[in-house]
Amino acid sequence: xxxxALVEIEDLHFAYGGKAVLQGINLRARRGQVVAIxxxxxxxKTTLLRLICGQLxxxxxxxxxxxxxxxxLKRRExxxxxxxxxxxxxxxxxxxxxxxxxxxxxxxREHTDLPADMIRDLVLxxxxxxxxxxxxxxxxxxxSGGMARRASLARAIALDPELxxxxxxxxxxxxxxxxxxxxxxxxxxxxxxxxxxxxxHDVQESFAICDYVYIMANGxxxxxxxxxxxxxxxxxxVRQFVRGEIDGPVPFHMPAPDYxxxxxxxxxxx
Amino acid sequence: MFSAIYRGVxxxxxxxxxxVWTLGYATRFFVAILLRSGxxxxxxxxxxxxxxxxxxxxxIIILVSSLFVGMVLGLQGYETLKIYGSDSALGVLVALSLTxxxxxxxxxxxxxxRAGTAITAEVGLMKTTEQLSAMEIMxxxxxxxxxxxxxxxxxxxxxLLAAMFTATGIFGGYLVGVVLIGLDDGxxxxxxxxxxxxxxxxxxxxxxxxVFGVAxxxxxxxxxxxxxxxxxxxxxxxxxxxxxxxxxxxxxxFVLTAFMFKG
Numbered sequence: 001x002x003x004x005a006l007v008e009i010e011d012l013h014f015a016y017g018g019k020a021v022l023q024g025i026n027l028r029a030r031r032g033q034v035v036a037i038x039x040x041x042x043x044x045k046t047t048l049l050r051l052i053c054g055q056l057x058x059x060x061x062x063x064x065x066x067x068x069x070x071x072x073l074k075r076r077e078x079x080x081x082x083x084x085x086x087x088x089x090x091x092x093x094x095x096x097x098x099x100x101x102x103x104x105x106x107x108x109r110e111h112t113d114l115p116a117d118m119i120r121d122l123v124l125x126x127x128x129x130x131x132x133x134x135x136x137x138x139x140x141x142x143x144s145g146g147m148a149r150r151a152s153l154a155r156a157i158a159l160d161p162e163l164x165x166x167x168x169x170x171x172x173x174x175x176x177x178x179x180x181x182x183x184x185x186x187x188x189x190x191x192x193x194x195x196x197x198x199x200x201h202d203v204q205e206s207f208a209i210c211d212y213v214y215i216m217a218n219g220x221x222x223x224x225x226x227x228x229x230x231x232x233x234x235x236x237x238v239r240q241f242v243r244g245e246i247d248g249p250v251p252f253h254m255p256a257p258d259y260x261x262x263x264x265x266x267x268x269x270x
Numbered sequence: 271m272f273s274a275i276y277r278g279v280x281x282x283x284x285x286x287x288x289x290v291w292t293l294g295y296a297t298r299f300f301v302a303i304l305l306r307s308g309x310x311x312x313x314x315x316x317x318x319x320x321x322x323x324x325x326x327x328x329x330i331i332i333l334v335s336s337l338f339v340g341m342v343l344g345l346q347g348y349e350t351l352k353i354y355g356s357d358s359a360l361g362v363l364v365a366l367s368l369t370x371x372x373x374x375x376x377x378x379x380x381x382x383x384r385a386g387t388a389i390t391a392e393v394g395l396m397k398t399t400e401q402l403s404a405m406e407i408m409x410x411x412x413x414x415x416x417x418x419x420x421x422x423x424x425x426x427x428x429x430l431l432a433a434m435f436t437a438t439g440i441f442g443g444y445l446v447g448v449v450l451i452g453l454d455d456g457x458x459x460x461x462x463x464x465x466x467x468x469x470x471x472x473x474x475x476x477x478x479x480x481v482f483g484v485a486x487x488x489x490x491x492x493x494x495x496x497x498x499x500x501x502x503x504x505x506x507x508x509x510x511x512x513x514x515x516x517x518x519x520x521x522x523x524f525v526l527t528a529f530m531f532k533g
Contacts, residue, residue: 053407055403055406055407079409079411080409082406082407082408082409083409085407086407086408087404087407089400089403089404090400091399091400093399093400093401093403093404094401095396095401095404095405096395096396096399096401106408106410107408107409107410110408110409110410110415111409111410152404155408156408
């Protein structure tokens, strides 16, 4: 079923400053799916998103989006492909010197020659879809964290992208915003016919909305499957991660010299 | 002992290598700005907006400082020229000092600390809050959209600000020399008029200020663009903008002066 895959990643390696971050990732996201990429913080999930949108180049392997190999594209082709992608950043990354309205209108003004009244209608529709039509005139600094993320989502879907990427969309949200965010991701994916990649470490929220889950650990895919498969998994890391256990394959303690030696115990006191 | 020397020499080598690398990166950054400025011809509004932030907002500090610099020049110049009985040349002294040197250099230093730091902090914060990344993913080139307009705004503003500095400075000298001390009004202006040459003095001053404008803008933008994306990184980058631009202005001033006024 390769034909309906929008994103295909084959044996992807990435190293930064001599340190291997990704060591052979294989991943596939089919059109219309919400795919969660999960794993501990600092495990290279955000790096993976940046490789997919071509902001970073892999050391080996291939990223294919809509049939094009991202890491082989020239700058101009890459920019053309990016018009079909959207990304929601962890803290929104709204342009602070523009109102919410202008933020959402940004891509429409940069990439299209649409007349101003049509842009206005489109922006209001996108803002309405995320429930923020009433905030069109506000500046980003006047928004709460959850609202900023929703405004940013409206901006990301302004050109109706085929692929939407979410970088930690659930982090630091109150329970209501959390439910709103999850609901929005699922609803927009279905109604706009997008494919969504959600990078997250929030198990409950993402399991509730996603079709398929990849769990990353130490730069490789440790497990994959539907949320139901993952919940039944016997792999120790997956169990520790899904249940949020303190100790397990991922130790509580960072590697350190022997505790007793560090405290100077067992040495003769002078 | 030897290992300490080894580390010391290694450290120097590493710093030199990093310095060369940064210089190369900054040069490529500069070339990229020039190559991607084409869009601005189609959208001059982007530069106009930055001209306000970079240029217009720097006018007050330039005017006030230059008035004081001119008045001090008037006082000091008068005291010295009086010894040789040539106090009538005060207008010449004030005008030549300002058009050739103080105008471009002091305006450049003020511009670096007022507008340069603002540019670095703004671009650095845009990087820290992922606004530049977001722009890239929206298929909009941040160098063309964010960096190039600020660069050209800086390059256009700097000679204008230097000209304002020089003009207000001369007026400051006039206030002290003629109004306060009571030198002859006509002598002050006519001596100045006959001594200051268009090409040799005024044009060279404009060229200097334009060169400083390019240097300050590139440095400020590069530091912001290259800043570590943290609060501390932006603070460091802002400091570096002032230090590096000030050194660049003074160094370039020496080189330009050597070429322009030798013999």
